Amino acid sequence: MLAAMPPTSPTPVNRDEAPVRERGDACPGALRLHAADDGRLARLRLPAGVLTHHQAGVLEAAAERLGDGHLDITSRGNVQLRGLGESCGGQLARVLYDAGLLPSEAHERIRNIVASPLAGLDRAQSSAHSVQLWSKELDGLLCASAAATALSGRFLFALDDGRGDVAALGADVTLLAPRYDTATLLIQTNPSGWRVPATDAARAALAAAEAFLTVAAAGGSGAWRVRELPAGHGLDAAVTERLAEAGIPADHVSAADQEPRPVSGPPALGAVRSPDGTVALSVQAPLGRLSVAQWRLLRTAAAAAGDTETGTAYGTLRVTPWRGVVVPGLAPDTADDLLDRLRTAGLITTPDSPWHGVGACTGRPGCAKSLSDVRTDAAQVAQVARALPPPPPGQRAPEPHHPHLPVHWSGCARRCGHPQGTSWVDAVATGEGTYDVTVRTARQDPRTTATPQQAVRAAGRPAAGQDLADAVAAARTTPTMTR
Known part of the structure; x- marks a missing residue:
C-alpha cells in the first residue's frame, strides 16, 4: 500500500554557515x-x-x-x-x-567530468567538438597533477558546448564554449567568470580546482565542494592569481558584461x-x-x-x-x-513513456538507510500512472525544456541522486510505502549556473496506488517560475 503523507516545509538553511568536514571523503570508486x-x-x-x-x-x-x-x-x-x-x-x-x-x-575518484552529450552531433557548431577535446586534455592534466589527488570524489567539472545543458548542473568548475576561440570559466554559482583562450581552457579548469584546494586548506573547513567554503573565502582572487601563475591570459568578466546564456535540459530522445x-x-x-x-x-x-x-x-x-x-x-x-x-x-526512447523523467535512489534492499523499496514503489506508480495532462490553455509548461517536471523517489532525506539545475517533484519516503511529496523549484538566471531551491506544497493526502500516482502526476504539472 503506497501513500503520500502531507508535505512538510523545508528546514531553512543558513548559507553563511559552511559545514566543517572532520573526515575525508568516503565516496566510492573503482x-x-x-x-x-x-x-x-x-x-x-x-x-x-x-x-x-x-x-x-x-x-x-x-x-x-x-x-x-x-x-x-x-x-x-x-x-x-x-x-x-x-x-x-x-x-x-x-x-x-x-x-x-x-x-x-591515485586519481580515479576525482575524474568527475560531465560534458554536453550531443556536442557535435545535432548541429553544425564550430565550438561543439571542443568539449570532447577539453575533456581528454583535462583528464590528462588531472591525472598528472599531484595536488589534484586532494580533490574529493564529489568535486565536479562541467564542459558545456554553449547550449546550457551541463552548465545548469551546479558543477564546481564549468567551462562554457560560446565562441570558437574563447571559453568562459565559471566557479559554481558565481555569476562572474573569466574569459580565456579556448586552447587554454582545460589548463584554466585545473588551475581553478587547485586554487580551490589552496583556499579550502587555508580556511580549515575541509570543504569537499566550492559551495561548502565559508563566506568571504577569497576563491575569485585565488583563481585569478593561479591563472596568472600558469601564464593563461584571462579577462575577469562580471555577469552584466556577459551575453545571456542559453539554458537547456537533457538531450532529446530518439533519433x-x-x-x-x-x-x-x-x-x-x-x-x-x-x-x-x-x-x-x-x-x-x-x-x-x-x-x-x-x-x-x-x-x-x-x-x-x-x-x-x-x-x-x-x-x-x-x-x-x-x-x-x-x-x-x-x-526510454520517447518523452511520452511513463518512465520519462522518473528517477530513484537505490532504496531497499540495497541501502540500509532507506525507509522503503523506492524502486518498486516508483514502478507501481508508473504502471498505474495515467497520461500526464497538458498545461491548461494559456498556462506555461512547468519547464521550458520538459513537458513535465521530473520526479525523484528517495528512501530517506539524503535524496541521493536527485536532479540538479531544474525544478523537480521530490517524493521522500517517510516509512514503508509512505511519502512526503513536494516540488523543489529552481529559480535560475540564464547568466549563471546558480539554482537555489525552495519547496512548495504539491500534494494532499492520497490514500494509495492510483491516488498516489494522481498526486505525483498533479505535482509534475505544477507551474513553476524558473526564469
Missing part, C-alpha cells in the same frame, strides 16, 4: 568499493561519459561475471556495478586497467540527425538501471558504427548525466530499426 546491503559497489568515473565499444564490453562482462547483471548510470554520467563479491576487487581493477579505464589509481548525415540515438534507462542484455544492444550498436565510420566520435557510447546513453554515428537506414529494438527492450 578501487575503493562501498559495502552496501546487496554486496560491494564500484563506481567508475567516465570523463565526458565516453566509452569505446570495447570498454563497454569489458563493463558488460564485469557486471555479468562479478556483479548482479546490471549497470547503473549515475547523475554524473558515471557507471556503477552492484552486487560485487567481497574478494573481487583485485580482479575488477585488473580488467578495468587493461581496458584503459584506470589511467591513474538525432547529425550534420554529417549520420544519426545518433538518444535513450534513457528506467530509474538509471540497465540489464546486461540492454547494455549489450547499445554496445553492439556502437561497435557497428565504429566498423562503418572513421570519425573519432564513432564506435563509442556517451553516457549522460540524465541517466541516458547516446550512440553516435549510425547509418540512417539502420537507426530506426535499432531504436525500435531498444524500445522493445524496455529503454
